[in-house]
Amino acid sequence: MGRIGRWATLVAVMAAGMLLVISPLACAPRHKPSPPSASTPIVRVRLLVARDNVAIRAALAPTVRAFSEKQALRVNLPGTSDVALTLKDNRWLIGGVPIPGGGVLTMWQADDGTVSINGRTYRGRFRFIPAGGNTFDVVNDVDIDGYVKSVVPRELLKSWGEEAYKAQAIVARTYALYEARTAGLRRQWDVYPDQRSQVYGGCQDESEKSRAAVDDTTGVVVAYGQLNHERIFKTYFSACCGGVTQSAADAFGEAYQVPLSDQNLHGLCSAANNYNWGPVEISKDELTRRLRDYGRRRGRAERDMAKVSKLEIQLVNRFNRPIRFVVTDTNGSRFSLTGEELRNAVNAGTSKDEPARLLSSFCKVVCDPTNETIRFVDGHGNGHGVGLCQWCSEIRSEAGLRHEDIVLSAYPRARLVRAY
Ligand SMILES: [Zn+2]
Structure with a gap:
């Protein structure tokens, strides 16, 4: 019996009495990820680091393929209980059942949000990357708009205006794309899922308002430079500037850039909780x-x-x-x-x-x-105070400014351009 045939018949009885069936995929020999649009960039989020197991649950059967293999396999997981994914001696096991081949294991969902990893669902696909010993990292490859839909609600208050949401969507999109095109070039992932980049919790964090804000601004990013030769930059943002921002050069020792220079906002965000603090x-x-x-x-x-x-x-x-x-x-x-x-x-x-x-x-x-x-x-503000101030954005949104103007007022001499 050939290798695929052998795996096609693999059936394991789970402890919970559920069936785990691993079978070859009926379609093309090489399964390709299918982003919403061929031109929408993917951002790679490193969800988990050096784990020796993760809990997986799937409402619809996902497909998997180890790097050394040509054939993707469909995995019927129990939809109502967790199954452990582990790595032992370079072999992947799902619920104790070995997956053929070795190296990075890629998992494609049948549909966005149908697979949960440690209780959270996500858009896009997952890569499980061996990280030494029997540990592995979990990376979620998600299209940039799907990513931003989850990020924006973690940054802004629920009650805030639609224009503030759209402004944050543009800024979050630019930030992630910048990371992907700089730090991401040197590693197998682009962004952290926390404040080291932007807080990302997957599907559960999305809201109607964030989905609308992202869809209404799709492809739009902030850039700076000569007309038609603009480049995106690291669009820093923070919760509350306290009335005066600082430049990225002063805050982080970066090269001076006009859009990330310091600004006097003259107390625009004085309604914020932390506008004044101390002692x-x-x-x-x-x-x-x-x-x-x-x-x-x-x-x-x-x-x-x-x-x-x-x-x-x-x-x-x-x-x-x-x-x-x-x-x-x-x-x-x-x-x-x-x-x-x-x-x-x-x-x-x-x-x-x-x-x-x-x-x-x-x-x-x-x-x-x-x-x-x-x-x-005599403390003022919350956060590093570089770039866009979220409280200033909301005040501008309440005052009737459009999101384009909110973003451009935060980054002097920048322009909005389409990245895709
Ligand atoms: Zn402010």
Whole structure:
């Protein structure tokens, strides 16, 4: 019996009494993914890292193919209970039943959202990529619009305006495409499913409003450059700028770009919850511990610093937003950090409920050499404050601005172009 014939008859009885049947696919020998339109770009989301198993459930039978094989196989999974996908000695097992071949395992859904991975459903296909030992990463290859439909509702409040939703859809689409065309070129995936890129939770996160916003703006991205030679850029956005944005150059040390320069919004988003915050207090001992920890993780000089003696603003931008801080330790050594580096150092390893956290680096510092406590006061905004401010967008949406104008006001001298 040939290999395919052997697998065609493979039947395993599941513990739950359900049947798992793996059979060859009746159609063409090579199964190809079928994005909604041939020209819609795919974004590859790394959902899970170095897992030794994931729980799979399928309402409709998906097809799978290991990299070494030509033939895709249909897998009838029980639709009402989970089955484990595992990797043992380079062989894939679904519910304990081996799948022929080795290497990356690709799974195509019969229809979007019919396969759940660890309880969540997604559009597009899945790739299970061996990651050493018997572990594997899970990557979801999804068309960019399907991806953005899930991302936008996690970024904005449900009650916010349609134009704010459309603006965010354009910005989220551009951000993901930029990542795919830069960092993604060097790896088998493009974006994280969390705040390191954008929060992505699959089908369950989509809303009517986000689907409409994405469909109404399909293909539209933000770009910058000479007419007809525009290029997309990393369209940073954050929750609340606190009235003044900072440039990507100041915040992240990137090359200066006009669309990502600093802007004075003159308190446009002052209705936001976190427009004003503080004071936030932290002891010098605790700040020292966090700075050393940050230095250790980043390979920076702060790891060997003596106790914090003083913290001061070193530099502000042209609209008086602090962009650099300097820490002096008890030995007199000075350590200069950008605002975002300081915020990351202070917040690293803390939970959202931790009171000693900085919502932004847009604040003043009260630091008395004789006092054991440092106070961050007169704080404004939430997030890094680069690029589009979501609260400013919503205020503009409420004021009747169209999404095109909302996006372009956030990125000076940028243009909207069609990417597909
Ligand atoms: Zn703002």
